[in-house]
Amino acid sequence: MEKQLLLGDEALAQGAIDAGLSGVYAYPGTPSTEIMEYVQGSKLAAERNIHRKWSANEKTAMEAAIGMSYAGKRAMVCFKHVGLNVAADAFVNAAVTGVNGGLVVVSADDPSMHSSQNEQDSRFYAKFAMIPILEPSNQQEAYDMAYIAFELSEQLNVPIMIRITTRLAHSRADVVRKAMKQQNEVKLPSDPRQFVLLPAIARRNYKKLLLGQAAMELEAEKSPFNQYIEGANKKMGIITTGIAFNYLMENYPDRVCPYPVLKITQYPLPQKLVSKIYNECDELLILEEGAPVVEEMIRGFLNLGKPVHGRLNGLLPRDGELNPNLVAKSLGMSYYEGNAIPEIVKNRPPSLCQGCGHRDVYADLNEALKEYGTGRVFADIGCYTLGALPPFNAINTTVDMGASITMAKGAADAGLVPAVAVIGDSTFTHSGMTGLLDAVLENAPITVIISDNSTTGMTGGQDSSALGKILEICKGIGVDPEHIHVTTPLHKNHEENVALIKKELAYQGVSVIIPQRECIQTFARRKREEKKNA
Amino acid sequence: MKSDIILAGVGGQGILSIAAAIGLAAVKENLYIKQAEVHGMSQRGGDVQSNLRISDKPIASDLIPAGKATLILSVEPMESLRYLPLLSENGWLVTNSTPFNNITDYPSTESIIAEIKKVKNHIIIDADAIAKEAGSSRASNIVMLGAASPFLDMPFESIEDGIRQLFGRKGADVVETNLKALRAGRAYTEKNS
Structure with a gap:
């Protein structure tokens, strides 16, 4: 093929x-x-x-x-x-x-x-x-x-x-x-x-x-994906997992490593192959992308065996991705380091797109919250998490999918009133609905803003399970319909939207505000496709 | 043959189209290729880069090691400097001169140009202006590809074919505009290097 x-x-x-x-x-x-x-x-x-x-x-x-x-x-x-x-x-x-x-x-x-x-x-x-x-x-x-x-x-x-x-x-x-x-x-x-x-x-x-564990290990022992590559220099044996193998080999232009290498790509860890490299070599170096999972197993809690090098003894960083240079350093190899980044180069963090509805939501919310002070906005996972950065500095927490509503409730339980949750439409149907039910059952004094851009935005605009359903879901969960509002987050509606948020912040129960405006990216994509198909 | 290319820019500037065009050319030349891209959060107006490696031998790492890149191709001037630690001693830096200023502390254009000029081999090109002349301001990334093409160690015809494949489904006009942009970029480098 x-x-x-x-x-x-x-x-x-x-x-x-x-x-x-x-x-x-x-x-x-x-x-x-x-x-x-x-x-x-x-x-x-x-x-x-x-x-x-x-x-x-x-x-x-x-x-x-x-x-x-x-x-x-x-x-x-x-x-x-x-x-x-x-x-x-x-x-x-x-x-x-x-x-x-x-x-x-x-x-x-x-x-x-x-x-x-x-x-x-x-x-x-x-x-x-x-x-x-x-x-x-x-x-x-x-x-x-x-x-x-x-x-x-x-x-x-x-x-x-x-x-x-x-x-x-x-x-x-x-x-x-x-x-x-x-x-x-x-x-x-x-x-x-x-x-x-x-x-x-x-x-x-x-x-x-x-x-069944024995059969699984046997499969790993005989798997063609796990390879033992002989090497003449037995002072060191190297175990790689996943893509760490590539970073090792990158350092040998002819792709021949002088040390024995055990390339692991199928688990459970094959004991015979690991024993072979352990017995053959004086010391071991473990290269794995992610946590020191294999390293910890081989090293053991008491670390009584042969020297095992890797992320746990500091030869490699404990966190972060590997790359060819980190691996080279761990092997004591030197390399040309290139020129430094000039000082004038500034960080360029990601930001909400120009024209994005979340921008207006934060402009409205910041204004409405002025009288209460900062520190009471519980946000969630999505594009709107970028509201944590300047110029908005609008949110105070991001933990996991759905945690905005439940954390706002917990904070309100503690006496932080009003507490505000900001969550996207897709995140709401992912894990927000059950938390909203908790809040409704206790009529917690929280204001939930479901910033609805009608898509799963951060990952590139996939279909949102929430599309066209949020209002009915909130009613069904038991939020008082008088305290559910659908708004349009546009600059021209700023005053009106601020006033509405202020009113609901003052309400001692669950309110839901649903600012609704299509993601600027999916909007542009849809228009391009409509033009193409016209 | 071996080209290790850093494609640099800001999310949304179209560096993946450049990568795709080179990739198609490399496949046609029957070369090995690895191309690491950035997807996700940084695409929202943050700095983005793609590591594009092409070789006649199998490639090990998806990432280019420090000091090994043969080319930095940047569609934005400040971004061209962010990857200097990766550039090899004799590597080329080819960059667009038009800033994309979406941060509050963006440095002065003069200071950026001064830093770029410290790099031994560099080409600074106003790709936006040349793209406009070629008939589409959206083709500035393809002008950049043309400007960098002499350093790619690949027949120019294969890159032209890459453009034809990439834009083919958008119609003959779009293909022609992009080929014009590609050739204009190449002509600039041939005159100025």
Whole structure:
């Protein structure tokens, strides 16, 4: 087949399509978004009627995929690392139910926090759930691993995690495809109670999961993706995981490392291969993108064995992404450092687009809050998080999806009244609705601003589950209709909108204000498409 | 053959179109390619960069190591300086001269130009003006690609083909305008280097 230039995300998507995927379930989140977008744009996926609509959040996505697996078909779930926190209940228990159709969970980590609030390492989750991980080191492996992961899942009777990081997710390279597989037919699990996690059945399933660990390790021992590369100099042995292998090899122009290298891309950690490099070499260097997961295991709590170098002993930074230069330094190699960045170069942080409705929302809110002083705006995850930066300096918290409403309620419970929540439309249906119910049940004195731009903006304008539903949802949850207002955030409405916010700030109960104006980016895109199709 | 290119600019300025055109040319030449992009939060008016690596041998890292870039191609002058630690001793810095000023402490144009001129090999080009002459102010990124093309170690015809492929579905007029922009950029560098 001919070569295609694909992002790591796209390679995963294509590999899954070719592997007989029947459904992909996801919520947008950098750096995972392009997996679903690729499937949505794929003619082949449309022809094969592969499910490819966004879910309301990562938990609903994970559960739908478990349902598809229950029905015998191959399903894939995709989200960013913090999305796995949202899906964690379903994810961990899916290891206990086991699978029927192959089930693959793609978690895209963001070390260095390019677009995230933390850099948690998803491999901890897979270890916690006791399932295998595939961690591709390049785009071709991303394709190949997605291609085999479903079979591996069916064979081992557990979900398989594919863990990638930002640089692979968002880097393009050539990928060669394999032959297309058929989708599975609908077929119920042979044991009708496999997915019933009543304690008695769960205990039985859990023992099966524990017994299955040996088979998972055997697969990793014999996996072609895990490679032991001999090296003449046994003073040091190097274990790499995922893309760290590339940063090592970049430092050897002929791609020959003088030390033995164990390239790990399939877990659980293969004990025989690790023992081999440990026994052969005087010291070990562990290179992994993300947390020192493997390093910690090999080093051990008491660190009584041979010297193990890496992020824990300071040879490499404890946080942030790796790169070829950090790896060179850890090996004592020197390199030309280039010229310094001139002092005149200033930071250029991201900002809300010119013409964005969130700008007007913050201008209105700042004005309305003047009499109360600062420190009482609880915001959420989305473009509007940029309201934390100048010129607005409008928000005081951003923690996780949905935390605006619940944190405002907690602060109001503590006596900080009025407290304001700012949340986007997509984030509201992702995780805001249940928090609003809490607030309604106690009639908490909070003002909730659902800044509705009718899309999932920060990740590039994906469909929002909230579209056209927010007003009815708020009424349904029990917010007093007299305290629900839909407004238009435009400069010409500034006075009117400020007055309305002021009025609701003074109200001692739950109010919801829904400033509604389409995202300037999706608006421009829609106009271009309308012009093209006219 | 080996080109390690930093494409620099501000989110929304179209550096990914440049990367795509070069990528298509590289595929046609049957070369290996790796291209790391920035998606997500920084795209909202922040500084963005793409690491584009092309070689006749397999490429290891998606990121270009310090001091190894053969070319910095920047569509914004201050952004061209942000990646100097990556530029190799004999590498070229090719930048648009039109500032994109969306911050309060943006430095003076003179101070930026003075810093760029300290780089041994540099081309400063008013891509916006040349794009306008070529018929579309939106083609300034393609003017930049043309200006950088002599340093790409690839036949110019392949880059022209890349443009044809990239803009083909937008119609013959758009292809012609962009080819004109590409050639105008190249002519500028040929005259000024």
